[in-house]
Amino acid sequence: MSVEPNPGIVALSPYVGGDATLAGDDALTLVRMMSNENPYGCSDLVKHAFRDMSSHFALYPSSSHGPLRQAIGEVHGLSPHRIVCGNGSDNLIHMITQAYVQPSQEVLYTRHGFLVYPIAAQAAGGVPVAVPETRDFHPDFDALLGAVTPKTKIVFLANPNNPTGTYVADGAVWAFREKLRSDILLVLDSAYAEYVEAPDYDAGVRLADAFDNVVMLRTFSKAYGLAALRLGWGYAAPSIIQTLEKTREPFNLNIVAQVCGEVAVRDQDFVAFSRKNNARVRTWLAGEMDKRGYAVVPSQTNFLLWHVGPHAQEVYDHLCHHSVYIRRVKAYHLPHHLRITIGTQAQCQRFLDVLSLKKE
Ligand SMILES: Cc1ncc(COP(=O)(O)O)c(C=O)c1O
Structure with a gap:
């Protein structure tokens, strides 16, 4: 057998x-x-930092990512205690579903949303639910609210979204969060935030500061040009960060990602x-x-x-x-x-x- x-x-x-x-x-x-x-x-500064790193390879890297979280916090004006780092934001998406989704609970995402959401939901034993978008590829917040059932646990929203490239204004996301049941986690995936020029956009800091059921995800794979290093981070209320820290692999970030990430974030x-x-x-x-x-x-x-x-x-x-x-x-x-x-x-x-x- x-x-x-x-x-x-x-x-x-x-x-x-x-x-x-x-x-x-x-x-x-x-x-x-x-x-x-x-x-x-x-960044050239990252290339320079990478040059002599092999002398560190025999040692385990930091498992708390302290200096990296400190640097991210300083640059973005955030508390490092509300930051968790992942081996790419993909890693964080899986960590979140593992920590919050029970078998048969539902995970909502927009129909043309990032493919890792349904994969992570299913891997955690949950049920991914694709919700139709508007005709011009924006999230349909009424449809999302209409798709909520007693089993709904997470809503993933990429803002801007991949592969549509569309974004939603801060006010619309805020109004959606207010209408969403408070025991549902809203994950705002802002992988492309650095590229956004729309003045009414917020990557999710405002929301994650105001609500204890919101996670903002960011990545070093796009505007920082570090896709191969696998580095992402999340920002949320301390209770969520503490939960994610329980299941995070202690050495999920290698030394190169940690050191280069710190240099990269400081090179705005x-x-x-x-x-x-x-x-x-x-x-x-x-x-x-x-x-x-x-x-x-x-x-x-x-x-x-x-x-x-x-x-x-x-x-x-x-x-x-x-x-x-x-x-x-x-x-x-x-x-x-x-x-x-x-x-x-x-x-x-x-x-x-x-x-x-x-x-x-
Ligand atoms: C919306 C979105 N979220 C997350 C990711 C994953 O990024 P990472 O390289 O940090 O795992 C991508 C990658 O393309 C993406 O498009």
Whole structure:
């Protein structure tokens, strides 16, 4: 007789990331615009800090992440006691569902929300519930409230959302929290917060300060350009942080992530540089797409969602054939769309050039 995994795990399909066959391609001509990574790399100060790190490799890293939490707290004006760090924000999403969801409890997320939410919910034995969005890809708060049942335990809301790139204003999120039952945890995933330019946006600090049932999640994988180091953090009321600390693996952050993360968060000039260039190239690329009659969803992030139509797979294959990698979003129930990460202007120009080859 074989050993059976938990029922939730049996039913799971694993997360599939964006593909770029690096080994087969010429790394110099390859255009990686599929995983919302930072095309400008990371801060020079981080590269410098990394240089001599091998002398620390024989020792266990800090299990409390004290200096890193201190640095995040100082830069964002937050108490380090309300911060928890994870091996990427994915790690925190799993920690939260593990700590709060009991078997058969429900986890709500928007229909085109980040795929890790239903995976984490199911892995914890819970039931993921996808809630329809508005026609323009925004959360439908009435629909979310309508989907709440006595079994609802968590609502995940990515703001801005991946893969739609849309955001919701602070006031709307606040009003939603006020209407949501107080024994339901609201997780605001602000992975793309650094890129947002809308003045009525708040990443979630205000809400997490005011309510003891809100968690804000952040990542170093996007604007900080440290996706490979796996580093994310959460901000919430002390009671939530203490709960998450109970199940956190003691050494979930390696020494490189801790030291480089501390240096990175203190280098806000690099973040400003990333934000500025992203906004410039995003505006330019959206304009170029528009000129060509291609419909993209207005974005506050480092990617654009493009409505291609029924030939989305064909366009995707054509781009891959020329070593330009963007992202299929079929798994997000968007089979006619593709997601384009905002690369450098040269990468985006190459994307447009390769696209035009197909039209001819
Ligand atoms: C909305 C959202 N949340 C979380 C993550 C995960 O980020 P991390 O690299 O910190 O695990 C991503 C990654 O693409 C994302 O798009």
